[in-house]
Amino acid sequence: MGQFGTEFCDHIAIARYENDAWQAPSVEPLKPLALHPAAHVFHYASTCFEGFKAYRWDDGRARIFRLHDHVARMQKSAASLRLPVPDADMLARMVMDLVAHHVDDIPLPPSSLYLRPTLIGTLENIGAAAAPSTEATLFVLASPVGDYFAGGAATLKLLVEDQRARTTEQLGSTKTGGNYAAALGPTLEAKEKYGVDQVLFCPNGDVQETGAANFLLISDHEIITKPLDSTFLHGMTRDSVLKLGADLGYKINEREFSVTELLELVKTHEAALSGTAACLAPVGTLVYNGKEIKVRDGNPGPNTEKLRKALQDIQYGLVPDRHGWLTVLDAVPVAI
Numbered sequence: 001m002g003q004f005g006t007e008f009c010d011h012i013a014i015a016r017y018e019n020d021a022w023q024a025p026s027v028e029p030l031k032p033l034a035l036h037p038a039a040h041v042f043h044y045a046s047t048c049f050e051g052f053k054a055y056r057w058d059d060g061r062a063r064i065f066r067l068h069d070h071v072a073r074m075q076k077s078a079a080s081l082r083l084p085v086p087d088a089d090m091l092a093r094m095v096m097d098l099v100a101h102h103v104d105d106i107p108l109p110p111s112s113l114y115l116r117p118t119l120i121g122t123l124e125n126i127g128a129a130a131a132p133s134t135e136a137t138l139f140v141l142a143s144p145v146g147d148y149f150a151g152g153a154a155t156l157k158l159l160v161e162d163q164r165a166r167t168t169e170q171l172g173s174t175k176t177g178g179n180y181a182a183a184l185g186p187t188l189e190a191k192e193k194y195g196v197d198q199v200l201f202c203p204n205g206d207v208q209e210t211g212a213a214n215f216l217l218i219s220d221h222e223i224i225t226k227p228l229d230s231t232f233l234h235g236m237t238r239d240s241v242l243k244l245g246a247d248l249g250y251k252i253n254e255r256e257f258s259v260t261e262l263l264e265l266v267k268t269h270e271a272a273l274s275g276t277a278a279c280l281a282p283v284g285t286l287v288y289n290g291k292e293i294k295v296r297d298g299n300p301g302p303n304t305e306k307l308r309k310a311l312q313d314i315q316y317g318l319v320p321d322r323h324g325w326l327t328v329l330d331a332v333p334v335a336i
């Protein structure tokens with residue numbers, strides 16, 4: 001497998017919204033999309049996406065992790081961008097049909113099939129800067145991906161940015177392309193200047209998240225993370241880790257905390273980034289005001305490892321799925 005996100009299955013699921021209705025979806029060979037240069041998405045960034053994984057277990061059947069929760073989040077993103085909202089059953093079915101078609105292409109755990117539903121506004125109108133796209137295309141792309149930790153669990157280094165925000169408050173919890181464009185400049189600047197991996201955005205000292213992952217502090221007893229609000233993306237990995245943490249006896253402390261507090265807390269707490277691609281990745285160093293601050297001793301901690309394993313054991317089929325997070329597909333691929 002190549003680098004994450006560079007290899008694709010040779011089919012996509014696709015559906016179009018036109019004449020005020022979703023047209024019947026289909027699974028089709030992957031090929032370039034024909035789009036009018038005036039398509040709304042190119043000019044006014046009417047786009048949102050999802051990212052989640054399907055796993056193939058020893059029995060040859062695929063399991064999709066938190067499919068319906070990801071579908072619901074995509075509906076929220078679409079609504080916030082005033083794009084046509086995909087019908088939940090339709091989108092879930094598109095994902096399942098595509099996964100069924102490619103079940104034999106899913107590499108075994110810890111590898112998986114990364115799924116990327118994407119919705120774009122296709123209205124041909126460059127005068128629609130302040131009008132929604134009333135036409136859209138929804139597709140699901142599938143990409144076999146390897147284990148993020150294949151090269152060992154190196155710790156991450158984050159720049160603590162206490163002035164600039166990752167994005168605007170009205171799109172903070174929307175999974176939309178513009179947010180990554182907004183975070184890219186500050187992230188590349190920080191990489192060049194401080195050699196960090198990511199920026200932890202903490203506008204006005206409020207510790208929020210990085211460009212594409214949520215942030216958690218973990219001790220032997222508790223997990224601290226910002227409570228859900230409109231400023232940041234509500235990660236499914238974050239939610240899963242909090243639920244498994246509660247099962248394992250950790251106190252779940254969803255609360256605001258400041259940069260000042262963060263710098264105190266990392267003396268005793270592990271720090272981690274959560275997201276579908278990396279699951280739970282340990283943070284070893286923070287950079288703040290030009291100074292490097294170690295998270296505890298700078299090495300990966302046992303609690304981060306324990307929580308990551310608890311989640312991956314469910315995904316890989318090593319322990320029962322007590323929360324009902326996995327959608328099991330029938331063994332027989334659907335006929336196309």
Ligand SMILES: *Cc1c(COP(=O)(O)O)cnc(C)c1O
Nearest residue numbers: 212213214233235236237275276
């Ligand atoms: C996708 C994403 C996350 C992680 O979400 P998961 O559902 O855990 O994959 C966190 N922050 C941002 C900005 C994201 O885009």
